Amino acid sequence: MFNAATAIDRTKIGAALTGQTINALLLDDSKFDRLRIRRMSREAGIPIYMDEAVSLEALKLLLDEESFDVILLDYRLESGDGIEALEIVRAHPVNSQCPAIMVSGVADPDVAVRAMRLGCSDYLAKSDLDAEGLRDAVLRAIEKSALLRDTDRNRAEAARVLVRVMLQEVRNSLQPELAAMVRCIRGLGARADHPKFNLGAGLEDLDARARAMWAMLNQMVDAAPVQAEFRAAKRKTWTQ
Known part of the structure; x- marks a missing residue:
């Protein structure tokens, strides 16, 4: 698992993450989007192992099975939404303080504000997302989490x-x-x-x-x- 206490220099990502793996969880009910984000994670230049959940129930099961370094949550789900998913994460006894990133097909300022109030580290629009943006969002989330734990x-x-x-x-x-x-x-x-x-x-x-x-x-x-x-x-x- 990735050690969030390690200092990260985004200009020297390979050196900073040598021998470490970011344990990530992706919640998205679209197979196309899951494959797209997984491909971006491989192209991002950082070692990420990504579990996938296709529903809120699957999310709950995976949260119970292990702890994660970062969680990516799709906002629009067939059953429920990303805000509900974020509330599930925040109420979990093990992963409650895991940094989370909201990913949405539509840029909605109201949703972004609600997500940030629940402690979401970032809010990304799928249409603008690329490997570099995913990498930066993940590293920002982990860095912020490390700083908060130090506090x-x-x-x-x-x-x-x-x-x-x-x-x-x-x-x-x-x-x-x-x-x-x-x-x-x-x-x-x-x-x-x-x-x-x-x-x-x-x-x-x-x-x-x-x-x-x-x-x-x-x-x-x-x-x-x-x-x-x-x-x-x-x-x-x-x-x-």
Whole structure:
């Protein structure tokens, strides 16, 4: 399978892809168009292994069988359309983030906008498509996917660092309070038989320390939206 993390220079494609194969999936119910696109992929100068699906059901089966580096989706299908196919890809547990390219016999700006909003990397008109255009679209899609994965990894690492920092703050803040409460409880037990022992004052001290700890916990809960913002940013990645 093609390693998307490898840097790609489109002017030196052969060198950049030496020993690697792009595992592609093509959804198109037209045999003529499938053969045409397969021929273009051979002429594109990049090593591509292309599986074919002729329907949405066949697409689902192939998505379940393996992971892909790039998926090409015909918009006009006998049953369903490319937008429905793209939604199936995005909902798939394994291939949900696979870069996708919409291919259509008719240039439709509205369809293009919908496809891009669902994270489609490109929208190509079949009438204008040639080997060079297919090659560039595939490489652009894979490069964009690699960049997005790097961004996700950076965000995930930032979240892990944030959690570690928060846990350290919790430990550093609560340890002194817990130690003081333990000392207070031990002191109450040691002075319980003393004639001048003031249980009320000791309980007030414990109550004050417990309230302080409760306030600290509330502050930690207030910090939780930072994690929610991180998750929301991750969900938006495919629409950028």
